[in-house]
Amino acid sequence: MAAPDLSSAGTIPRRPGALGLVKRFLPRTLFGRALLIIVTPVVLLQVVATWIFYDRHWDTMTQRLAHGVAGEIAMVVDNFDRGTDPAERAETLRMAARHMDLIITFQPREILPNEPQRLRRMLERTLGDALDQRVRKPYTIDTRVAHEWIEIRVQMADGVLSVMSPERRLYSATTYIFLLWMVGAAMVLFAIAIIFMRNQIRPIRRLAAAAESFGKGRELAKGFKLEGAAEVRQAAAAFLVMRERIKRQISQRTEMLAGVSHDLRTPLTRMKLQLELFADMPEVEELKQDVSDMEEMINGYLAFARGDGTETPVPTDVNRLVREVVAGARRDGAVVDLHEEGTIELQLRPGAVKRCLSNLVGNARRHGRHVWVTAARRAGAVEITVDDDGPGIPVPDREEVFRPFFRLEGSRNRATGGVGLGLTIARDVARGHGGDVLLADSPHGGLRAVIRLPL
Structure with missing residues (x-):
């Protein structure tokens, strides 16, 4: 099978580049593009600030809080390891409940499951890393025991130490306040930007509507005036000047052609009257026909030149x-x-x-x-x-x-x-x-x- 001849098929269309694909998804209106110019830096700023916040503030604060809780648990574990007297252990638990905001109980002869625990939440993984560094004993973390509480169970030599810690001790409440402030501030800025951009775009739309109306031969809408930014006012003023010039030229052309019509029809009328006085001869009839043709041509030319400029x-x-x-x-x-x-x-x-x-x-x-x-x-x-x-x-x-x-x-x-x-x-x-x-x-x-x- 012979190869097709592409020389006569025209130019092979090129695939649109990356810039062409980006332009395809950009808004086409001036309002949309101006709003995109305002919104894009704000969104980028929010993304960068959020990333820095989570990378620095959230991670650092969570690690510090988790290490604080792990350190308190490690102190209780050390006290339990040093003494096995039930009275001393009970006093340690009371002091922990009084000063550490922890609920600690000891379950003698209990053994944790000999299975590796999968820590799914980020908070669990951060707390697990802190326990590995501070406690250095087998443990389990359970976040489903009670609402807004976390249970940490540590394997001791003669039992299991159960520690109930409030979730508020493991993360900072400023995180949600910061996110709420960022989202709220962004929404307020977007609303203000939309209101201001609509007010700036409205005069341009009115100017476009006026130009379209004038192009269709219609009168301008009532209430059209110079408004908006200085550049928009300048464009509107130039449009009004151009409109007046065109109307003045049409009026001058119409007035000039009215005078031409009168000047041309007067001698033609005189010629027709003189021809009526002549006897009926073939030559006279031909002249009458020529005068009639000239009058018809002048009327047609005047109708074309006059156009519809004088009609409302x-x-x-x-x-x-x-x-x-x-x-x-x-x-x-x-x-x-x-x-x-x-x-x-x-x-x-x-x-x-x-x-x-x-x-x-x-x-x-x-x-x-x-x-x-x-x-x-x-x-x-x-x-x-x-x-x-x-x-x-x-x-x-x-x-x-x-x-x-x-x-x-x-x-x-x-x-x-x-x-x-x-x-x-x-x-x-x-x-x-x-x-x-x-x-x-x-x-x-x-x-x-x-x-x-x-x-």
Whole structure:
């Protein structure tokens, strides 16, 4: 079997390194990352402090306490070994109970089991090491005799010495206080950090929401103001200045084009009046047609340049708007099928969106015999789909047709191809709302145009 040719398969993907794997598990939001920056040093500090505490304080204190108890037991054992008089041994036990906080009893003729004992708890192992060093006799340790008590049984020559010691004598209560203080302080610090970070992140989120709203052609939310840290205020101020500049440029363009419209239409109107005074001749009819074409081209250019900058976004019933466009196309003799999926309401400029949809439906009915229009919600957006059964548009030309005055039909006849601004105006309107117009193959054999508007 021949080896596969990898040269045409593209570049072999590289495995992500350690840094890539770490980034995959890091939080993606600024709030999460900032909180991680604050929490990580605190957690590391707590871990190091806990390790040092257990390694030094806990271990040292436990060993000292265990050696203290083992030393007292060793003293009693030595006294028992020196004298066998029952009265002296009884006095030793009374003195131990009075001064050592130990309950010691002697069980004559008892023998410990001749089996090695397994010490499971750390406290038992520490006490066992101390007994090995101080007492040096066989012993057993039992922590299940009574609650908060430990029984140490030491094998003597003539019996077993039973020593009951409170557990508090073998460990320091400051351990739990220290751990409780560390955990409590950490939780308080985390709560304070979360509150402060939320207050710092909130202005950034509001700025992002304002930028997104402006990108969709909507007005800023009420109450937007400069707040937060100095850098966030600077970014918000720059955004407001940029917004005002863009609105001013749109207003100036609209005013300039209104003047151009008046200046161009006045001589065209005069020419039309003069042509009406001439006799009906073929040359005059051709001039009338040229003037009419020029007027149509100017109106189309002005509609494209004016855009939707002067219209205010309002809550709009998208289904009603689509039905109005379809009804207008049907009145003009078009065969249009309409399909609606649920109620759709969106903040938009109804006049501009209606012009956008009318251009797409007009193109579909111009090149096809049947048109299908669908309005529905799709993946966080509103999609209005216009299908036809016409010849469609070749894939290489689907981006070119959005250029102003670009026509697939080579002639300049408006009846066969328009002025080349319909799709340009449609995409300009959709992008002014933060959306887009996309072209694809229609399941009916022609072209599919999709207006996608974000919710």
